[in-house]
Amino acid sequence: MPHLVLLYTPNIEPQTDMSALCRTLADGLLQVRDEAGAQVFPTGGTRVLAYPAAHFAVADGQGDYGFVYLNLRMGAGRSKAVQQLAGDTLLARAKAHLAPLFERGLVGLTVQVDESPGQVYDGKHSTLHPHFNRG
Template structure:
């Protein structure tokens, strides 16, 4: 973990590059530092995934409205101030990415951060972390 999952209405695919948004947000996550200046998210564990909704209804349905929902899941242990800085940075990057779309159509954007305290199970199998943990 951390994972950032993006769910969006596919009616915006012709107006924006979702792969570019994923890379922008992954880079934003990797740039985050805690109060001691340490990287908040491990490079090998950072993932951003985007999925278009196969079926959706937005607002009253009287126009071709769009919606983007971003959800960050991360383990516990980060201060409220660090969490807020992360949320503000990710929202700013998302707003910048969607500025041209926002100016051209009605679109809602929501970003939420969820912390997962008290996990019941957290199994992992990865050879990504060693690629970035070379001291």
């Protein structure tokens, strides 16, 4: 972890590069540091996935409104300051990437950070972690 999921109205897709947004958000997560200066999120565990909504309704339906929702899910145990920094980082990077859309139209952006304290199962298998953890 972290896993960042983006849900968005497909009407914004022709106006921005969603793959580039995913990359800039992933890079932002990899730059988050804790109070001791250590990287918070493991490189091999960082995932950003974006999905256009098949069906949507935004506001009153009288315009071509857009919306982007970012939901960051992270494992338990990180400080409130780190959680805030992760959210602030994502918000700043998303706002910068989507700035042209905000200038041209009516678009909403929400960033939500969730911690997963109540996990009852967390099975994993990955060749990514060993690749990035090589000395």
